[in-house]
Amino acid sequence: MKCKFLKTMVLALMVTFGPMSGAWADNNADEAEVQFQLGARAYQDGDYWSALEHFLQSNRLVPNRNVLYNIARSFEQIDKDAEAYRYYVDARVGAPEDDQKEIDKALARLAKKVAVIQVVSDPPGASIYVGRKDLGSVGQTPRPLGLAPGEHKIIVEMEGYRPATSDAIKVGRGESQDVNLKLEPITGRVSFKGDPADIRVDSENSEPICRVPCDTDLIVGMRTLIFSMEGRATQSRQLIVEEGEAYSVDVALPIPMGSVLVTADETEASIEIDGKLRGFTPAVIPNLPAGKHQLRVTRRGFKPVTMEIEVKQGEQLNLDMIEMIPLREVAAASRNVEAIEDAPASISVISAQEIEAFQYPTIYEALRGTRGVSLANDSIYGMVSIRGLGQPNDMNNRLLLLSDGAILNDNILYQAFIGYDGRVDLGEVQSIEVIRGPGSVIYGTGAVSGVVNLVPHAKEEPTALQASFGTFDAGVGRGRAGFVLRNDDASAGVRGSVSAARSEGRDGELFFDLDGDGTTEGNVAEGIDAFDAVSTSGRAWVGPLSAQWHYSHRDIAIPTGSFDTVFNDPRNRYIDQNMMAELRLQTEIAKDLEILARGRANLTLFDLDYLYEGEGPSGEEFLQPYVEVYEGLAVGGEARLSWRPIETLRLSLGSELTFNPLTKMEVYQTEFDRARTDLLDVNPTYNVYAFYGLVDWKLAEWARISAGARMDVWDRSEGESFSSVNPRLALILKPSNGHNVKVMGGRAFRAPSVYELFYTDGSFTTLPSACCGTLTPETFYQAEVEYSWAIDDQWTLLASAHGLLGQNFIGTLPVPNDDEGRVYFGNIEEDQRILGFDLEIRRDFRRGWMFAATAGVLDAQFLEPPASSDTDGTRVPNAPRGYGSLKAVVPAITNRLYLASRLTLETPRRILLDADTTTDWAVIADMVMTGRIEEYGVKYAFGVYNLFDWTLYLPVDPFVSRTMPQQGRSFMANLSLEY
Template sequence: MKNFWCFTLFIVVTAGTLSVKGQPTSSLTGKVLTADEQPIVNAHITIDNNHYHTVSDTQGMFDFSSMPAGTHKIVISHVGYKPLHKTIELDNQPEVLTFHLKSKRYQSSAVVVTATRTPRDIEEVPEPVTVISDKQIEALGNNRLSTVLAEQTGLSLTSNHGTGLQVQGFTSEYTKIMINGQPLIGRTAGTFNLDRITVGNIKQIEIIKGPSSALWGSDALAGVVNIITQEGTRPFELGVDARYGTNQTMDLGLDLSARRKGWKNDVYFNRNSSQGYSLSPNALSQTVPEYANYTGSYHTEVTVSDRIDTEFQGRYYRETQNSIDYLGSRDNPTMLDGEALQEDYSLSPTLHFNLASKTRAELSHYFSRYRTDTQLHYQQGDSLYNRSKFDQYFNKTELQLNQNWNAIHATTAGAGYKHEQLKAKRYAGSPIFNSYFGFIQHEWMPNDRLDIIGGLRYDAHSEYSSQLSPKLSARYELFTWLDLRASAGSGFKAPDFRQLFLNFTNPTVGYSVFGSSNLKEKIRSLQADGKIKQILQPLDQLKEIKAEHSWAYNVGLNLQPKEQLSLRINLFRNNVNNLIESAPIAHKTNGQSVFSYFNLEEVYTQGIEAQLRWNPVRQLKITAGYQLLDARRKIEETKTVQDDNGEIVEKNAVSYEPMFNRSKHTANLKVFYNWQALDIDANIRGKWHGKYGRMDTNGNNFVDSDEYQDGYMTWNTAIAKTIQNRYTLQLGVENLFDFTRPGDLSYLPGRKFYAKFSLQLY
């Protein structure tokens, strides 16, 4: 394998070197104007899929020097204007060109990369995409990723071993979380804890709903959340912010950027801490324990030549927690002190090659490690009661090629290798996953109105059968004020380490959870020790779990009858086979259960999302969102009934029943006001969740009419004053009306006040 990648690197470098040698060069000077000939400042000009990039000055002017002569694809974009795509021919003589941009319908971030793996304007992407810009994040006053995503249409938070994300009715484990296109690892019970991610250095968050397996592989069955970090555009930039709030929550951030000729550097540091909180005043332990965490990241990019760029990204995260737990009953407890450590770091070197005027290559490697160390000590005597370690390694090497054939056709293709390893006492041995993958995507744009994208990905895995994931999407501009979009695709999710190899018994409560591959062995061992009271499912009927598959369909429209009013609607349907869920397999003599994982035959989620934006006056912006969700699983039952002849017979009954922890109705409302004369911004935002199935009290695996929990609504508000475009003071209240639900919504700690100060220097 090592020789293969060395040979690949040699071929790419050689091709890049040969293409540069002897290549004639030219220069390009241009001006970006509005339709009425006014200059556009800070327009983004990219050439050949972002290999060359600059921004326009105060006169709308830009300049590229020492560009290779030949055919180039140029894209010019700016928030508030439709992107301009053009193919230009450069010869040995300097070129001076003028470009005009037309006003666009949606005031959104201009360029996204997650949907197609190449920079594209959000209006041109056929898939349902949501973009949250740095300006929106700043206005909300949030400091962690969980609180930002909680306010978006079609997204809901879940409480299960951390704060997770639910997308179109899928739980947290079905959404891939990435930073700059690289996956984040370290899930507990399938949940990636969104509170691990600070938002202080985020440029934008891109959310793709529906299966993205055709481009991003496993774990993207429900969608992808890609966090794009900030990169400075000036010779020097410094940002400092500090936030203090309820529960002694402190958040400090420092963002530093420097550029010198062909060398870019971006450094970020964040510290976040809290004394924790308890939703039950008389509880012996806290709902969220005291913690302190640190995040550091570094990004650098060096231009080696006109054809070759090198890039490196590194990230480090560390958190410590102090908690209290107990053994026995609440009336006569044996108290325990807990200490927990989380550590997460990643390294990613990348080489960018411009092999020819229309061909771009990217060779990258990504390494990530996530580990935890949790200890429980008796308060009396301080002796060790239990210690648990978890250590996960992830390596991915990938080669991606982008070919712009002309203004009508473009192809993206890639291949790679992944190696994952786990070391933990709760897993048998040291499980290892190895997989190979390849993908290809082609885009056809016959005219400015129609855009069709087709893609296919193949994954070969060491622990389950190979997977093929196709995808097709299209966008059609029916009128200047109406776009139609549709997409269909297949997604998959591979069984993870936990579902295959877990060997865990809770040290304080006493229940056990085993992976499907070692379940029979562990059950028989417990039987031999006399610890099993009852077997709920015959062991000879238990099978190893398979990969989950889905087919998803999205159809939507973007409508703008007036400049100040826009509406986006998306209808979705997801059909899932072999959905993996956990259930009790046996009862133990201590009164607890043994759980394992199995495949459900059929599950579907379907619904509609709508997003309304209205600017009645320039200073006022109102957005409203709504999602209708119907999430059901197939239930097969054998019932004893009386037939037409009066005889008692058994009959199989099939029905589709509601699933737990999914609100059928959710909605949000956001009102933003800008007082320009005083440079004051204020907002109020509300999120409503309809009733949902809380807990399976009778063990039938679906929601009965008496198992629903009432809906709820939360409100947040903030006001900010900016001075000289450098200093900002913000005051805010989260959960304005102090709504809590102990034992259920642990991510809602009650009313929280905060103050935040920001400073920008450049």
């Protein structure tokens, strides 16, 4: 027996001292350990009552399962079996498996000496009392009780429930009985309402109660309620419930929020989170639900950046600087958005950043310095020649001008308006695409020297009010007011602006024989370029449906002797009005099948008022008014299907119809007696029917082919109808990473305009074209090889060799056998051949830096000296033999202040066919400083154009002078506000 006792004692001491010494660390623990040691020593000495006292004291100071075991063992030694049984039950809770086996043996041993009652309650966890409550609780349900044999009443009690008492239970020694008592809850009625629905309501012990909205009974007392829902912040709330009372609880779970700071190396990039526009870089995006989100940063002209971010509640996520890579995409080359290196054409893009840095006032100025482009201002219109194709007084009718793909050329002269006559400012233009070479395969007539497409601002730009005012060129005062209004996701919106400008003009010296003495001298024209102008542009959109509009009005004085009018008289005037409206639907109607349908209308109104030196019937001198009035209306539509049967192949089919019910030209003059003499009154209507197809096939990663053709059918009410088929073929090779080769060829045409076919001033100076034959369309054949090397993601080196053959070139020719020197519009029999070579190195606009250098040589010749020329020279007039430019933008203060400079080299040009004289060399330098105060929405600019005040005369026709002085040094300033 003694051996057994010692073995048990050793086990108790091992169990006790191991974990206790490491756990007791404060004063109570120290005292508890002392009490335990005293108890252990008393136990060894056989003083079990003292041991029991010390063990109880130790457990009160620091409750410990191992001490409970020693208490139970002490009770057993003094034959307190019921108490020993109870403490063994307590000691078993949480004991290791080996210790549980020892305790189970003790419980089995004691079960033979006591009466065991298994007490269970519903719900569990109720306090157990035996006979009377004042003796204290003997544990919590469920629990076995070891009691003295006899009758016992079991009482269970729990907060919020009515106590339950069992009947007297008689249990004998070694017997066991079960008692199962159900507690009746004391409740109040609670109604839960909330937003959103389906919020889960749990009790403080995580037991589910219900889901909102719901009504339920809750037990009285202080109740802690937990409200939770996926994607919402969990909340807890305490509610004191009293018996029989009713309560209403409204629950609103906020979404757990955080924020994210998004910065990029390009400002004003759109920030989309989970497909919704949230702001523009740099920006802190607040109130983001905690969790994972899809972030997309986009800016037109750059590759989209997409990433997954995780926002934490109450924290700001600071992302690293996002690097925006230039995308270099265009749409005008094939009416599909594509990368420049994949587009079947020679292309330059004047970016939004460049337009802002240089503060270009007009399309004309924006084109200066672009590879292959040369300009001239004849004091009425700005003329553009691309790669030598463009003559004085051709009214830009070999250049196609587009607004987001919609034609802006008029339908009488097919003129492209690129100065203040077209737009007072570029506020509604985000970028400009310049396509060099023929584009009839897409656009039909007029797309001969090139295509200029004005790209509108992105729909995602924020709602704003805009205003600006400034001065440009020769004292041009200009103001603009605009607005942007859209919904949150930019799926619907409208934007527009109206601008006005006025100039008192400039003085310029023209060289010609004014007094008729046979010598050429300088004569000053006052008020050159004096004008008033207004324009408005805008667009609206809802989903895939969009509309755009444009209107311009300009009234300009012409003191420069145009068409031999009275020199230096500002009453010689032109008034140009042009309107365009377009409605477009572009959407994907099935997988990989897209449809574009558009309808447009163009209206042009033109008034010319000239004064000539007239002679009355008796030789009286008087100023004779001469008037031309043009009215033109073109309405049309286009439908196109674009299909990708496989990933590497895109097929496009389209048709375009244009009706021209109004092409009215009216010419008259007023005689000495104020009688009106009609010289011309025609309205030669015509219609154009066109059909085209394009194939874009990616043969391999390193090769793709683009082929297409368009057929135009011209149906004229007067004159000869005709048809023209124009193909284009391009092979694009990528022999290695970063290297790109385009081999391109195609055919283009230009139909004679209504003006060229029918204009006459009463046969005083000009006869209609039918006087000397049939006027036929111009035809052009072009071939080009272009190589580009993307040195890295910023720098590109490009070289291009190109050639063009032009046939049936339309120009003013002398009427055969006519002693009065009259002219008509006819086809020049001699073909034109243009050969050229271009070089360009460019650093795309990145982080406020930009650089571009271009150089080119050009040889534009007639294959034979034109019969209409007075010389044997074959050089084409107005075509420079070389060109070059430098553009640079540097940030003086990043995102605050920029310095921009442009240098354009002007090489000599042949002036006219009747002489071999040329213009002079010139270097035109421009410098502009732009800045912004972002927090106030203020932008400002100061600059000087033609910094060196270089005197430059360029070819014009028909004026009393063969050349026209271009703009000298001029200053600009602009201030804009955006709210």
